[in-house]
Amino acid sequence: MTNEISRRPFVKSLLDARPSGLAVVAGLGSPCWDVAAAGDHKHNMYIWGAMGGAAMIGYGLAQAQKERRVLVITGDGEMLMGMGAFSTIAWKPTPNLAILVLDNSRFGETGAQFTHTSGPTDLAAIAEASGIKSVRSVSTLEEVDGLKSFLFNEPGPVVAVAKIKYEKLKFVLPSSSGSYLKDRFRTALMGVGKATLP
Amino acid sequence: MEDNVWQKETFSALRRQGIDLVCHVPDAGHAKVIEMCEADNEVDCITCTSEEEGIHLLSGAWLGGRKGAMLLQSSGVGNIINALAMPNTCRIPILIIVTMRGEYGEFNPWQVPMGQGTPACLEAMGVRLYRAEEPGQVASAVENMARLAYDSQQLCAVLLSQELLGAKDFRELAK
Numbered sequence: 001m002t003n004e005i006s007r008r009p010f011v012k013s014l015l016d017a018r019p020s021g022l023a024v025v026a027g028l029g030s031p032c033w034d035v036a037a038a039g040d041h042k043h044n045m046y047i048w049g050a051m052g053g054a055a056m057i058g059y060g061l062a063q064a065q066k067e068r069r070v071l072v073i074t075g076d077g078e079m080l081m082g083m084g085a086f087s088t089i090a091w092k093p094t095p096n097l098a099i100l101v102l103d104n105s106r107f108g109e110t111g112a113q114f115t116h117t118s119g120p121t122d123l124a125a126i127a128e129a130s131g132i133k134s135v136r137s138v139s140t141l142e143e144v145d146g147l148k149s150f151l152f153n154e155p156g157p158v159v160a161v162a163k164i165k166y167e168k169l170k171f172v173l174p175s176s177s178g179s180y181l182k183d184r185f186r187t188a189l190m191g192v193g194k195a196t197l198p
Numbered sequence: 199m200e201d202n203v204w205q206k207e208t209f210s211a212l213r214r215q216g217i218d219l220v221c222h223v224p225d226a227g228h229a230k231v232i233e234m235c236e237a238d239n240e241v242d243c244i245t246c247t248s249e250e251e252g253i254h255l256l257s258g259a260w261l262g263g264r265k266g267a268m269l270l271q272s273s274g275v276g277n278i279i280n281a282l283a284m285p286n287t288c289r290i291p292i293l294i295i296v297t298m299r300g301e302y303g304e305f306n307p308w309q310v311p312m313g314q315g316t317p318a319c320l321e322a323m324g325v326r327l328y329r330a331e332e333p334g335q336v337a338s339a340v341e342n343m344a345r346l347a348y349d350s351q352q353l354c355a356v357l358l359s360q361e362l363l364g365a366k367d368f369r370e371l372a373k
């Protein structure tokens with residue numbers, strides 16, 4: 001089946017429906033630009049580097065903010081690099097964590113080389129076999145709507161793999177200052193006092 | 199004489215500093231502290247499949263206001279180098295405790311390159327180091343490097359020397 005999901009409108013429709021308090025961790029490359037394009041938010045943390053880490057960064061955040069829903073939005077390239085995270089998260093699960101993998105089977109930032117998911121590798125199956133109990137794989141627009149309640153409400157950890165179109169899109173850049181992004185994010189969560197003089 | 203004195207004091211030092219999230223890729227030198235973390239209901243003790251997961255975990259935890267520490271072996275330092283880019287550029291505090299291999303009395307030559315390269319690799323990524331050579335130094339080193347990390351937003355490592363930990367005798371293990 002041809003993948004018909006277009007990443008920008010998909011991520012925008014998801015984040016337009018974000019529950020108040022939702023924290024979003026955007027993985028490096030296109031997921032950062034998608035999340036920025038949907039509209040900046042003080043509860044967004046954009047990860048411009050540390051490839052492979054988005055799921056574990058979200059997991060650490062979920063461990064720290066147990067009452068808050070945490071949504072990681074990342075790509076197949078990053079998730080392939082950090083697959084062990086599925087095992088680590090499944091073993092000590094956090095019910096407030098959701099991971100969305102935007103899987104276009106390409107390394108989009110580096111020349112659109114094919115990733116392993118263009119071949120035999122299935123990230124949803126890997127998540128499941130790693131012990132993640134709630135896993136969904138979607139590739140059609142009809143399935144996309146149901147993802148909102150899955151990602152925002154279903155007891156986690158949940159993993160959704162969305163097979164999306166490969167598209168060459170303009171970058172939409174959020175701030176690249178790690179210290180600004182971190183302080184803004186922490187201030188939004190815990191107030192300036194605790195955020196800057198712990 | 200009481201057993202596991204420096205390990206007990208180290209665990210207490212971590213808890214005094216408000217650290218209640220401990221992750222690790224295990225090493226024999228960390229075994230007792232890992233057991234103490236697992237036995238404490240107020241500590242989340244997370245086993246990672248690879249060391250970079252631990253740095254990402256601590257980075258995310260600090261975004262949410264929680265203090266953690268990672269226990270790893272010097273060979274695992276090689277796995278965390280790029281993961282340190284995030285805490286470095288974001289000024290996120292990190293505390294790691296590294297059991298050293300590949301030095302004093304090492305039997306396994308494969309441990310030597312990463313063990314000997316550990317201080318330079320960490321320093322290149324902006325990590326502040328303190329090397330403990332004596333059991334009596336460990337707990338205060340951990341406590342004060344935790345302060346440097348969390349009070350002054352630094353990346354900090356306590357290295358536990360192989361002389362302090364004792365080298366494995368592989369010939370004995372093969373008997």
